[in-house]
Amino acid sequence: MKVLVCIKKVVDSNVKIRVKADGSGVDVTGAKMSMNPYDEIAIEEAVRLKEKGIATEVIAITCGDQGSTETLRNALAIGADSAVLVETGMDLQPLAIAKTLTKVNASINADLIFFGKQAIDDDSNQTGQMFAALNDFPQATNISEITIADRVAIVKREVDGGVENVKLQLPAVLTTDLRLNEPRFVTLPNIMKAKKKEIRVVPNAEVQMTNQSRLTVKNYFEPKGREPGIILSSVEELVEKLKNA
Amino acid sequence: MSEVMEYDVVIVGAGPSGLATAIKLKQLAEIQQTEINVCVLEKGSEPGAHILSGAVMDPQALTELLPDWEALGAPLKTRVVADEFHFLGSKGSYKLPHFLLPDCFHNEGNYIVSLGDVTKWLAAQAESLGVEIFSGFPAQKVVYGAQGEVIGVETGAFGINKDGSLSDGYQPGMEIHGKYTVFAEGARGHLGKELIKQFGLDNEADSQSYGLGIKEVWEIKPELHEEGKVIHTAGWPLDRHTYGGAFLYHAADNKIFIGMVVGLGYENPHLSPFEEFQKLKTHPFVARLLEGGKRISYGARAIAAGGLNSLPKLCFPGGVLVGCDAGFLNASRIKGSHAAIKSGAMAAEAIAQALQQGRQRDVLSTYADLFKSSWLQAELHKARNFKPWMNKGLIIGTLMVGLEQKILRGKYFWTVHSRTKDAAKLKRASAFPKIQYSKPDGKLTFDRLSSVYLSNTNHNDNQPVHLRLTDPKIPVMHNLAHYDGPESRYCPAGVYEFSEEGGDKKLVINAQNCLHCKTCDIKDPLQNITWVTPEGGGGPNYTSM
Known part of the structure; x- marks a missing residue:
């Protein structure tokens, strides 16, 4: 069983981002970049499936510039067998990525396709769903547990106010939530091994990715800081303030 | 016994000095047509994450190391x-x-x-030459051989819980052995400190x-x-x-x-x-x-900042100190990055020569000799009295430095010594009135917490405290009693706080705020605080600092 894990390079979750002075975007110059934490959970789960003998091959894939190679190496160090970089400098939106991944998957034919439930930079939460729709695959989003037997995946989904149990026929798309697992610490020997694993670079021309944008960003701004509170001396004063508010 | 990885040269710290050592080694290997395997361990999550400097950079040493730095896109703009x-x-x-x-x-x-950007760029140059840089892997311990020589370092473990028990994800540290080990941890490196003591490297030097x-x-x-x-x-x-x-x-x-x-x-x-x-x-x-x-x-x-007078011996069996781990900063010029790069390059020359001669784990005295005849030694010699004079106050300091540097143009023969450790210079609280600092206005001035927030600092919070107290009673019994708890003020990250519970004062250590600045390790009056490496990748994530 082949598992494809789709990952994204994002600004590290510890980095405090800042809107550019002219409001045209977010300033990420020089900022530390990392693998989207939900994608890390996806890689971890795929590798665990392989370690349990359920998956036979784990492939990590991303769309991005050469800098994304680092992110793929990290996936390989966690335990993916090989990786694919669809190389582009374009700023891509979810639909373009879902279409691109569909094209690349045509030659991979994965049985299980993992996505992080969303990326922590744009919080779109769309690519996995769009990919499933384009391929007419069953999908389960926000999963927190998974068992696979006889080409059937039984998963628990985190939904509002509870857990939903879902059964899916493979090939299927799964998007991972926080409680699915805790990714392992990467070890030095595994980083060394990762350096020798293959990263296949697919040039943009091969998949004809376009950044045909369906969304236009008008402006970015930071949320307003909270007004400082005041301490009142009596209930009367509070009532007075509320009346006049 | 932990697992062992072998390299020709192990470098602790991916800052300007460590990376300059690595780059120069690879360049010399190419010239000598030999292979030198170089590994660099970095405690930060990536090169540059823990680098902070002014900085005005003198490009002299960089130009010697990488003459075409401009074409290579160095961030000196x-x-x-x-x-x-x-x-x-x-x-x-x-x-x-x-x-x-x-x-x-x-x-x-x-x-x-x-300097953070410069470091990132140097790391990319080093990697393109085949240097292996492992970020997020702190060197926690020095590994000694049977004769007491340094044979390498051990990296820190991952997944140790706060109470010392092991989590499910526990990963033990590894020993990384080298024919030579280069310590490039920056000022007050915790291994450098141990080595200086172990080999008595500062016996003939002024206190740092x-x-x-x-x-x-x-x-x-x-x-x-x-x-x-x-x-x-x-x-x-x-x-x-x-x-x-x-x-x-x-x-x-x-x-x-x-x-x-x-x-x-x-x-x-x-x-x-x-x-x-x-x-x-x-x-x-x-x-x-x-x-x-x-x-x-x-x-x-x-x-x-001690300069030449405080510089310890640079070499010991199996290893060397480079950059600020030794203390090459020129305090009079408020610059150290050029000195760091130069010291790294000189250490690399000595190492490459020794490796070519088939030597290993001995004392690389060539490095010290190269330094003695270098422009860096001349520069530091000229400035040797700056910090000692300045220790005598701004007025005497300015007059004497002015005399030495401006009127005598650095050609003077006296040397002023400074023999007291910084920690010992602190006087009792009763000798001074309290200083009243104004509350931050949130526009120009800020408190510690909102400041630390901007350093992107993060430590896995379920790990043992990495600021170790030799005697847990000293903070309250001694520091608070006699010095009004200076750790709550000298720490720029608000790590140390005295709190009161039922009339009992106690010291709270917020280790997750730590910026790895090492001030507590230096200034604690009885040297009761020891900074050790936290779990790999912890600490600030500076962006372009």
Whole structure:
């Protein structure tokens, strides 16, 4: 069983981002970049499936510039067998990525396709769903547990106010939530091994990715800081303030 | 027995000195047509994540190492175009006429840089030459051989719980062995400190003296910005007995690097370097520049400022100290990155020669010899009295440095020594009135927590505290009783707080805030605090500092 894990390079979750002075975007110059934490959970789960003998091959894939190679190496160090970089400098939106991944998957034919439930930079939460729709695959989003037997995946989904149990026929798309697992610490020997694993670079021309944008960003701004509170001396004063508010 | 990996050379720390060592080794291997395997361990999450500096960089050493640095895209873009020195009073300021400025304060030909960016770039150069850099893997222990020689280091483990038990994800550390091990941890490296003691490297040197540098990056109004302008100040808000000064560098993109260095030999335990720096920004000379601007980064790091007199022996069986782990900074020029790179390159020459001769794990005295005949030694020799004079106060310091550097042009024969450790210079709290610092206004001045927030600092919170107390009673019984708990003030990250519970005072250590500046390890009066490496990748994640 082949598992494809789709990952994204994002600004590290510890980095405090800042809107550019002219409001045209977010300033990420020089900022530390990392693998989207939900994608890390996806890689971890795929590798665990392989370690349990359920998956036979784990492939990590991303769309991005050469800098994304680092992110793929990290996936390989966690335990993916090989990786694919669809190389582009374009700023891509979810639909373009879902279409691109569909094209690349045509030659991979994965049985299980993992996505992080969303990326922590744009919080779109769309690519996995769009990919499933384009391929007419069953999908389960926000999963927190998974068992696979006889080409059937039984998963628990985190939904509002509870857990939903879902059964899916493979090939299927799964998007991972926080409680699915805790990714392992990467070890030095595994980083060394990762350096020798293959990263296949697919040039943009091969998949004809376009950044045909369906969304236009008008402006970015930071949320307003909270007004400082005041301490009142009596209930009367509070009532007075509320009346006049 | 932990697992072992073998390299020709193991380098601890991916800063300018460690990376310069690595790059030079690979260049020499190419010339000698041999293979030298080089591994660099870095405790930060990536190269540059723990680097903080002013910085004005003298490109001399970089040009020697990588002559075509400009073509290779080095982030040295902003040439210094103006150089000013101001003495600040509580209200006014006095600009020193340019002709009176000693040579050491001249910055023609230098660049305003983010040393973090330069480090990232150096790491990329090193990797392209085949150097293996492992970020997020701190060297926790020195590994010694049967004869007491250094044979390598052991990396820290992952997944140890706060109470010392092992989590499910536990990963033990690994031993990394090298024919030679290079320690490039920066000022007050925790392994460097051990090695200096172990091999008595500082037996013939003056005590090292340190400074705490605190820095903020501001984005200011374009009309107030003058790219390439360098300003240094002395005087207010520090009293004339406290060594220190401030810098204001106009970097590219309307950014200002503003910071202050306070000598850690200060005597008054009520002093707070953090608050002094905040106060500095309220001076009209500084405040007018920051007006309407926005603070975007914060960080702090101790520097080794003792210079040549405090330099320990550089070599011991199996290894060397480079950069600020030894203490190559030139305090009179407030610069160390050129010295760090130069020291690394010289260490690499000695190592490459030894490897070619089939030697290993002996004393690389060639490195010390190369240093003795280098321009770096000459430069540090000229400046050798700067810090000792400045320890005598701003007035004597300025007069004597002026005499030595300006009138005698560095050609003088006396040497002033400094033999007291910074920690021992602290006097009792009762000897001074308390200093009342104003509350932060949230515009120009800030508190510690909102500042640490901007350093992107993170430590896995379920790990043992990495600031170890030899005797847990000392903070309250000694430090609080006699010095009014100075750790709550000298720490620029708010790691140390005294709290009261049912009438009992106790010290709370918020280790997750730690910026890895090492000030507590240096300044604690009884040297009761030992900084050890936290779990790999922990600490600040500075962006372009």
